[in-house]
Amino acid sequence: MDPTRTGPIALAETRLRWLDARQRVLAQNVANADTPGFRPSDMRPFAQALAGAQGAMAQTDPRHLSPTRDVHAQRERRVERSMDGNGVALDREAMRIADTETAHALAVGLHRRYLGLFRTALGRNQ
């Protein structure tokens, strides 16, 4: 049995990948907080991303082109816009970033603890 393919570890890894991507999307939003006409994006909810994972384009070869825009990220529709058409609210972004950070700490913690169980089973106490 490969412990990294099943159960909590695989889930934690998927979660971490999603959180990494989200952090990138949020960084983009904040960096463009003063760009006229910019509309912020956010990731689809994690549950949706997990359920629809097979719908994304798979890269089976390293020479395949990667999609330039993240397929899981989506533009936000209903946002308040300022005079120059920009829809970024820094307070909202700050909240999301804090959220992402906490979830990231949780996922990394889970990953470590679960691997720790295997380590204990192997008799390498650390």
Add this chain to the structure above:
Amino acid sequence: MDLDRALRISAAGMQAQSTRLRVVAENLANRDSTGQSPGADPYRRKTVTFRNRMDRELGTQTVRVGRIGTAAGDFPLRFDPSHPAADARGYVRMPNVDSMMETMDMREAQRSYAANLQVLEVTRGMLTRTIEALR
């Protein structure tokens, strides 16, 4: 890697905001730069624009400074007949820089810079935590 890209996006945002701050400094420094001879134009206020552009090296979109242009608008007049740039009626054309507006712009740049820095720090924390998981 996405976290690495997030770091670079934040860095690009900070770079764009510092360019903006440089333009503000330029405007404020030239608040009193009039022409040298009668009828010569004084300093014209500079403006900076931002654009969301595709960065081919990163494979993602980052913010860049678009074009540094000049602001339209009339030059305010000041009565000073002894000035070398004074016209026949004794009026000197002053630059169209409004220090209030520049201060607001400066504050906004400062705020955006701080926001980008905050994102950078959070991303760095996440990266460090991920690396620590390898131990």
